[in-house]
Amino acid sequence: MAQKQSAPDATRRSERSRRAIYDAALALVVEVGYPKTTIEGIAARAGVGKQTIYRWWASKADVLLEAFLDLGERAARAAGASGRAAYALPDTGDLAADLKLVLRATVDELRDPAFEAPSRALAAEGVVNEEVGRRFVAELLEPSLRLYVDRLRSAQEAGHVRADVDPRIALELFVSPLAQRWLQRTGPLTHEYTDTLVDYALNGLAPR
Amino acid sequence: MAQKQSAPDATRRSERSRRAIYDAALALVVEVGYPKTTIEGIAARAGVGKQTIYRWWASKADVLLEAFLDLGERAARAAGASGRAAYALPDTGDLAADLKLVLRATVDELRDPAFEAPSRALAAEGVVNEEVGRRFVAELLEPSLRLYVDRLRSAQEAGHVRADVDPRIALELFVSPLAQRWLQRTGPLTHEYTDTLVDYALNGLAPR
Known part of the structure; x- marks a missing residue:
């Protein structure tokens, strides 16, 4: 079913999914709190299947931790830092x-x-x-x-x-x-x- | 319906109710968290009508605040202080x-x-x-x-x-x-x- 993609396309697509998952995880934890944030909820909000999330992360704590590290790196880049912590x-x-x-x-x-x-x-x-x-x-x-x-x-x-x-x-x-x-x-x-x-x-x- | 009570009896009874309400409020906030703690839940757990609570306090925040002040005073008395903060x-x-x-x-x-x-x-x-x-x-x-x-x-x-x-x-x-x-x-x-x-x-x- 899936169209064959060149490697850079696949990388871009998974980069977009990853960003959507981070954004969904951060938005959900704010809106409903940590206990009610679930992998299913993050997947639905990000518009991906939950298997996509489980392929990259073992738990919601792992997703949130990375989403947070990414947020910090983006903020540092926006502030003119080198792009690394x-x-x-x-x-x-x-x-x-x-x-x-x-x-x-x-x-x-x-x-x-x-x-x-x-x-x-x-x-x-x-x-x-x-x-x-x-x-x-x-x-x-x-x-x-x-x-x-x-x-x-x-x-x-x-x-x-x-x-x-x-x-x-x-x-x-x-x-x-x-x-x-x-x-x-x-x-x-x-x-x-x-x-x-x-x-x-x-x-x-x-x-x- | 209620039996006529002497004033000291009524005082003791309301002191017992007050203590039961404090204990119920503190236990509930630990078990279900602040957002899900309600006046109704505190009343049910303390074995009093919710009107009893509303007679003394305007909100759950008021109940919890007093429960906490009381907890501190009891701890101070237990530690041998004068019984006042x-x-x-x-x-x-x-x-x-x-x-x-x-x-x-x-x-x-x-x-x-x-x-x-x-x-x-x-x-x-x-x-x-x-x-x-x-x-x-x-x-x-x-x-x-x-x-x-x-x-x-x-x-x-x-x-x-x-x-x-x-x-x-x-x-x-x-x-x-x-x-x-x-x-x-x-x-x-x-x-x-x-x-x-x-x-x-x-x-x-x-x-x-």
Whole structure:
């Protein structure tokens, strides 16, 4: 029944299907929530057979995880990045300036409507569903946090951060306040705010 | 139809109903989630008529909010507190010691199974439902955060915290990491961890 296709046509067609599946998965999780999002529902909305989805992914969690990674890469490309995720934070030798730059970009990303709704749907599910929470943290959040660990280690080597500081805990002084304000809406998300967090974390609250 | 009761009997009976309604509301929000929790469901589970609930509360959000405040007060009494919520943090003159004491107690509370499931159900709903999120933050979370603001102001007067620090932002350096580890399970919750957060926040990450 199917017409014979040249390889590039087949690749383009499957690229279109993949994009339609990502879009359907993200839209559904926003509209009906994670528990009611199903492979069948994603397939119907994307206009593909569910076997097409099962050929590429084992579960709805896998589809959503990839849809999310793809969303992040598209956003990075739109923002003028290289089209691949960043593998390191900037390291100009000025730790405060580098952290402020990255946190300002994170504020902009968190405020982007394309991210907001699906990110909230997945984060909310992770709060009550330990398996989903651990998986998304391990595959989406921790890889970003490792970049802060690397940058703080470099600062330790340069003598800008105390040698006895654990970088994995230290990063939480400026990353977690931003996360909580976003998750729980406990305060406004602005560049001035994240600049302040960096200054407080590096210099400390006690007089010097 | 109803037998005439003396006032103390009526008070006891309504106290029992109130407790049954709180327990039913907390159990339901854990089992079926916030969206599917209804006044009718709470009434059926508590063994009261739904008019009994509407006589005391205007909405399910009101019932859950009070159920939660009551849960906190019962936990505080069980822990030997005065039976009323605390209105101030300890102020021994040693800011680090006072903050460590309170954060260790918060870790114990967050790990208490009686709190865990309903707290997660409400927090998850707040992530996706702005109205619920803002209401619970304003009525449950912010009053606790004000106690940190007061303690930090007292420390500023004593010269232990820099005068130019905004206490409402400063408290996020140790409160938000704990909140994120709890909400997103990004790391273990221990007393050693919260002690470390206090030391990092007060002294800063940069060498002194």
